[in-house]
Amino acid sequence: MDVLNEVSQSCSLKAIIKLNNELLNKISFSSGADMESLCRLVYWLYIYDYVDLSLKCIDLTSSLQFKQNYNVWNFIHLMWGLKIRILRNRGQATEAEYIASIIDFHLSLPTKLLTKDSDIQKFEARRRSRFTYDFINNKDKIDEELVGGNLQAANEWRMNALLSLIGDTETGLYPELNKSKSIMENTILEYIDALRTENK
Secondary structure, three states: OOOHHHHHOOOOOOHHHHHHHHHHHHHOOOHHHHHHHHHHHHHHHHHHHOOHHHHHHHHOOOOOOOOOOHHHHHHHHHHHHHHHHHHHHHHOOHHHHHHHHHHHHHOOOOOOOOOOHHHHHHHHHHHHHHOHHHHHOOOHHHHHHHHHHOHHHHHHHHHHHHHHHOOOHHHHOOHHHHHHHHHHHHHHHHHHHHHHOOOO
16 A cells, blocks of 8 residues: 555654554455554554654545444544544644544444443443543553563553553543543653653
8 A cells, every 4th residue: 555655665663664564465454453553553653753644544444434343443443533633733623523423423333232322322431431541541560561671561551551542532532531631641742752762
């Protein structure tokens, strides 16, 4: 794909090149593993200020049809959450809110087990309420790895946390995360700085 070729020509950072080469070799938009790789790629691009390339990679998913295969779409929604952040930072709030509304619609659709609107709403409200700052920041796991001298593992926990700190929080769909946006932003910047420093 043209954008992946553009990434390979523009970036020489190991974290980016490894994921990009995997996707150049194989990418299926119905594969959870491939969408996880794409998700991590767009976040690494964002971390290293390749913001336009990150958006281009996210937009590879823009015309996909939602089929409730959440092992795929959880990662796509996390990418869209990053896009919301980028758009808001660029003053494109209307487009950002539209994307958030699409994610909300996807998450509110009936499933095989939940067919009544009232049941869906209750389930989704309970699920969203579990997302708190302490639940997603991975600080305990990061500190544990750092005490053990395992910086690589600590950074993996930082990246995993960033996916939710940005991808879920920016949607505005998680009430407890909305209450913690100030401290959340400080943690996002802290993790980005650590990942940049240790993965040069």
